[in-house]
Amino acid sequence: MKKVKTFCRNCSALCSMEVTVEDGKLTHVTGDGTASPYGAYMCVKGRASLDFHNGAEDRLLHSLKRDAQGDFDPIDHEQALDEIAKQLSTLIDQYGPRSVALYHGTGAYRSVLGAQLEKSFLSALKTPNLFSTMTIDQSAKWVTMGRMGVMASGKPAxxxxxxxxxxxxxxxxxxxxxxxxxxxxxxxxxxxxxxxxxxxxxxxxxxxxxxxxxxxxxxx
Ligand code: SF4
Structure with missing residues (x-):
């Protein structure tokens, strides 16, 4: 059994957590007051992260491909990546890089490496099209920021x-x-x-x- 310091990925509060790991599985999660200005705070979503990570929501554990009938069949991830790359190449050759967009949902925001990877991926493809839950349901915020800028003085506490x-x-x-x-x-x-x-x-x-x-x- 070991204790690991980490943080909750569920929302932008990024609450500090200490998790207990036994045999490669999370067994306990608690707020970590030693590392956070908010104290050992965790909301109900953070406290539910144990179930979330242990698969209580019937998580997808391998790649799937839609077949002609609309059903999903397992596919090796290397093969899935090859097939996706081939289709992306076809799209880019035919319509240019801006025909490719990337969308990430709320849960993807706090995938620390994933967030870096997706921007590098778009940059390599030469497309600026990154969409998210916020650009779709709260687009005014991003359009306003893009057109008017943001306060350079920073955010007031x-x-x-x-x-x-x-x-x-x-x-x-x-x-x-x-x-x-x-x-x-x-x-x-x-x-x-x-x-x-x-x-x-x-x-x-x-x-x-x-x-x-x-x-x-x-x-x-
Ligand atoms: S514990 Fe709650 S408030 Fe804190 S980061 Fe997780 S979801 Fe957000």
Whole structure:
């Protein structure tokens, strides 16, 4: 049995974790307060990472190829890569490199080596087309950043903010904060409680109807 320091890959909070490994299998996971400014914080998703990694969601463990009937059959990964490379070459020869795009879902964000690999791969192909869950469901953020740029002064810390206006965001649940909302990604509830104790004022604007209450403007 050994203990390994690592971090949760589920979201951008990147909470520090300490995992216990026995016979190559994770047996315990806990927040690691020795390495994180948020203390030993982990949300319910992080605490569920044991099941996630041990295959509770019926993970895909080998490559599959769709057949003519639409079913999936196992395929050796070397052969799968060769066949994908051949199809990519055909596409690029016929339509140019911009005909190739790469999409990664939320779970791929924190695959540390994977994120580097995908950018190198696109760069080698000479295509800029990288899409993600965020470019599809929150495209305005990326279009705005691309057209208007971002503040070069960096992101303000919650400890420096006297008045925070949070529009259409619930960082207590999403853990999505800077640069999109004021707050702390890790242990957000604790950070907001401490901010209120310091005298920080919050204006919360819920632009959509969130049943059972109507759209709200709340000022604390
Ligand atoms: S907030 Fe939850 S999901 Fe996100 S990194 Fe921390 S433990 Fe993981």
């Amino acid at each position: 919650l400890t420096d903010i006297d008045l925070a206006v949070i529009v259409g965001n619930n960082p207590l649940v999403t853990h999505q904060t800077m640069p999109f909302a004021a707050g702390e990604c890790g242990a957000p509830g604790r950070a907001f409680t401490q901010a209120k104790e310091r005298g920080t004022r919050f204006i919360i604007i819920d632009p959509r109807r969130a049943a059972p209450k109507p759209p709200a403007l709340r000022i604390y």
